Amino acid sequence: MKFGRFLTGLGALIVVGVAGAFVYAWKPEIAPIKPPERASFDQTLIEHGAKLAAVGNCTACHTNPGGKSFAGGLTIPTPFGTIYSSNITPDAETGIGTWSEAAFQRAMRDGVGRKGVHLYPAFPYDHFTNVSDDDNRALYAFLMTRQPVTATPPPNELPFPLNVRLVLAGWKMLFFRDGAYQADAGQNEEWNRGAYLVNGLGHCGACHTPRNSLGAEKASLHLAGGEAEGWSAFALDGSSSAPVVWDKDSLYTYLRQGWHPDHGVANGPMGEVTGNLGLLPDSDIRAMATYIASIMGEPSAERRANSDKLLEEIKSGPITSAISNDQSASGGKGAAIYQAACAVCHENGRPQPFGGLDLRLSSTVNAPDAQNAINMVLYGLPAASGRTSAIMPGFADVLTNNQLNDLLGYLRQHFTDQAAWTDVVQRAADTRTGKYHVSVRPSDGIERGPSNIGAEDQ
Template sequence: MRRLLYALLGVLALLVLAALAIVAFNLRGEDKLPDVPAAFSATPAQVERGRYLALAGNCAGCHTTRGGAPYAGGLGIDTPFGTVYASNLTPDESAGIGSWSAAHFWRAMHNGRSKDGRLLYPAFPYPNFTRVSREDSDAIYAYLRTVPPAPAPNTPHKLRFPYDTQAALAVWRALFFSPGGFVPDPAKPAEWNRGAYLVDGLGHCIACHGTRNVLGATEEKLGLAGGPVENWYAPSLNSKREAGVADWDTRHVVALLKNGTSPRGSVMGPMADVVYRSTQHLSEADLQAMAVFLKQLPERAPTAAATAPARRDAGVMARGAKIYDQQCAYCHGDAGQGAEGAYPALAGSRTVKMDSTVNLVQALRHGGFLPSTAGNPRPYGMPPFGHVLDDDGIAAVLTYIRGSWGNNAPPVTQRETMRR
């Protein structure tokens, strides 16, 4: 009886908090729009700039389904709370944003509200887009008005209760979101600030590379500590053991973002799609600025576990060595040396030695493919081996790779190779 009473009191407290949050947000003057929308007339230069900015923000990555009309929405984004579906951004009057004004679009970007004032889910990364300038927001809006209208209706979200309520969103926003803007650091050069604007704002890199709390809010602003995305792991951008580039030559960072590959590494999984759809299309100046910013992220110290010697089972290592010789050595070399310009070296690879083994398992089971870019139009790829190797085989060969040729990473367990 007492537990039931406590549960009821908890629900009542949540409802009170939700009501207070809704009142607080509805009273904010930031959401008031003029009764009569201001006239909007775009110039060709503004439209072209909007096209470029939409690429920088990788808007099509979420708002275009495979084989679907550009920006017509419909892509499902899986979250721990259910599936959120990207909306139609075409200028269709009924299904898209054809009836929206530039102010409506700005409010969505800056405040996370739809045309009717409804709170938007942060799967649309307005916690980052709030830093985008009104000038850039208007340019993106101008460009979207020029794409072909598509009558594709928006797909309703499929979220569990209470996450499917505006009250829950209001509480989330009260806890984790406050509209803002990009504030340049006067102690940093203009190039660094431009990189910060692109990485932390329009590029919303933390949406994948940041850890999230139990309610889905990113826990660090610039820490970019890494996190799960589409059954892959987005590695930390401020750890040399993962995807940090502090010790990289700037031109190698630029090459990675532009071509998908560089002398220091290459991309695959969801990041390959980012390079294909977004970063390969950016100017050299913007890529340089992003590289400068990323190189100066504060470095995370390695954990004690990362430096401890690993212990491996001799039988597992023997089985892994046999699988490697049969399936992997032809491309990656007998000693994991790889082939320059074609197949990456596994000896000394930080991808191989990373604490998270998610990407290794995904690449081995489903294959790993670099994006086709202007600088690397015919990239080499890795075929899938999920039809050849069972979970034990994948664990064995990865354990062997992580424990050979100077690599000293912990063995891979069967649990880590569970089907995804």
């Protein structure tokens, strides 16, 4: 009897619990609207929105390379399955044409679609929730005045139960806190502006912060280095692998122009980021640099000393002469490959961004893992279409995985003080087979849309 009562009680609890979860998880539909006329938006608001869309790098996911801007359909591989980006053009049937501004604001703030469905966090609402109402209004004006495109992405390929969107309510309960950015009164205006851009629309942490097994960013390791499209996104905190210490000025230069003489050229997915940032005013870039420099913190005296010493050494030119007689075990073959294949560019003294970087300065060669070095050597840096860009030939068809291992072993030993990478052969094999998918882009990165931010279709 007692046990029966217990069961009834437990049953009631479960019913209440499940009902509660449903109420928590359930979001109402927001009534559809007739797609607004272009004239209903203020031109300056649209232009402001264009800049914000560039900060958000919306085009990166919502435009399929070679396809129409913002029409979605890009394949986004995740550890959980494949997601296809949605059409965010103002097409009434297949895009967001029937979304009111309130529906758009809710999607950005809470990660909920117009009809009330929870959105997958591949759409980084964990960052976009920070965006102010005013900025969302401008973004809405920009997106709603793009060319409507009729296009429906393929259905997502996610296993049960992840294909049930209600599950996302649980994910949100665990990992998502909504709310616009609140300024830190202890910091100045520039820092706060930077934090707003970096952690909000810029969603830097989406790549540069490591994720847990459920795909959420580890809050305790904010900007401590993550992963993006098969590339390591380097740490932006104190654990940065850059041999020359970053500071506010060098970060500003790098973000402003996409390269820095002491650090090299932005490549991989970062090329697209710096390309997009080109639209921002200097003051915003400076604010981002200020904030990130504060996250990196003051380097240790030793790190600072090493950095200064390296910059002095770099001034006296490359270290070729030391290489040619190096016939040590790991050095022999790797050194010969380096001299024949790499040194012609990497030691010819031509300045950045078109000369090869002195590899003593390379964050990639100094990185904790070999992935970016493997990507660079195998696939190089393709030329951008129709504009000047840094390039590097790829060596995937020349080097076997063992030869690549010899080369990287040599680079690591000769140009850094770091320990050898031990998994190059296997990583390279997995990279080639596509088991580890890598996206390869030119250094300006803007190959997805017809123009920088996809603002005008040709």
